[in-house]
Every structure is written in structure tokens, then in C-alpha cells.
Amino acid sequence: MTGVAGAQDDGTGPSGDEAGPDAGADDAGTEPDARFTFANERTFLAWSRTALALVVAGLGIVQLLPPFPGVSWGRHLIGVPLIVLGALVAVTGYAEWVRNQRALRQGLPLPRSVLPVLLTGTITAIGLLSGVVLLLSAIR
């Protein structure tokens, strides 16, 4: 982008090639403080890295762990939900970025994030599942 759009633009016009159709940036409202926009972007990126970490954890569990004796599907039972959770966190993180950006533009309070609950719930469930798999493997 050249500086043509940036110099005098008050942020209400479309911002060249960066403006998508469902952008959350094209809504009514005013351009928020740049620090807020950047902070929202960093939050999204942090969730993206969390998602990648979940994916690589799931991948590692299935591919690197030796099989549980007697519970041949044990590794998949633990690893696949982690990978699915990773995809879910990535998509939800983007949706929440759009929502937050919209709220920032309109000066509304930021909506509550569902990601902490989603992450806590799923990881707790996976932890319990791992315990069950270990017990089954020990019994056999």
C-alpha cells in the first residue's frame, strides 16, 4: 500500500486491498486507537500459537508415543481430540477477533471470550480420558 490512503483518511473509507467483505473493519464506527487494534491482533496471534501447540501435541502423542499395551486405540483417543481442539481454537480465535474489532470500532464493551472455557473443558476431559486409558492399560 502506498501512503495515499493513509495520510488523510479518517478510517471510515475502505482501506484498499486489506478490507474484506466480512471484515469487522468495515462496520460503522470509528477507527479505534492503534494500540487497541494491535492488541486485538496479538491476542488473535496468541490463540493461533496455542492452536498450533495443541496440534503438535496431538501429533506427537499419536506418532511418537509407544502404544499403550492392551489399548491399541489409546493414543488416538488422546491425540485426535487435541488436534480437533486446535482447529476449533484457530477458527474461534478468528471469529472473536472480528467480534472484538467490531466492538472496538463502535466503542462497545468487549464481548466475553468463550475460548478459556472451551480450552479448560476440553483439556480437562482429555486429562480424564488419559487417566482411563492408563488404568485400562495397567489392568490388562
Added chain:
Amino acid sequence: MAHPDDPEDLDPGLARERTRLAWLRTAISFAAVGLAVLKINVPAGVAVLALVPLIWQSGRTSGHDGAARARPRRLLLAAAAVTAVALVALVIVLAHGSSPGFHPPTQARP
């Protein structure tokens, strides 16, 4: 006022710099995942590693024009990339069947 080149004036809260670094961290995360996938399936690993410069570049061009505004395209690209990596991992995990797992090298017998 006395220091027009004060970084606080050019980049309040160093928000831009921190955001650029956040993109860099994300690119490094992609590299880590790509290397892990590379060990299991070479073409898939190469595909994931190809995303690294894309993500890195998204951060480097962060707000070179004066105004900092939302960049939905780039964020959508990043979110799509993470989701794609997750789907690739899912396919690998379901298709490669049962791997023997990683066994640490056993001690050589004397």
C-alpha cells in the same frame, strides 16, 4: 516534544513492534510444527514449512503506512493456515495407522 524521534511518539506503547514480534513467534511456531510433520510425512511437512515465510511476511509489513488499521485479510490467512495445518495433522494421524512409536536407543550391550 524535545525528542521527535522518541520511540514512544512513533510507536505508542511499542504496540507495532510487539505485534511484529508476535507474528514472528507465530511464524516460528509454524516452523516447529512443520519440522515435526516433516519427520512423519515429507510432502505435508514441506507444505507446512512453506507457510512460514508467508506468516513472517505478514508481520514484517505490519503497518508500514502511518495508520494502523485492522487487516482482516492477513488474519484470515493466518487462521486458515492454522486450520489447514490441523486438518493435515488429522489426516496424517488417521491415515498413517499405528506407528510403532518412538523408542529411545537401547544401551549397547558389552
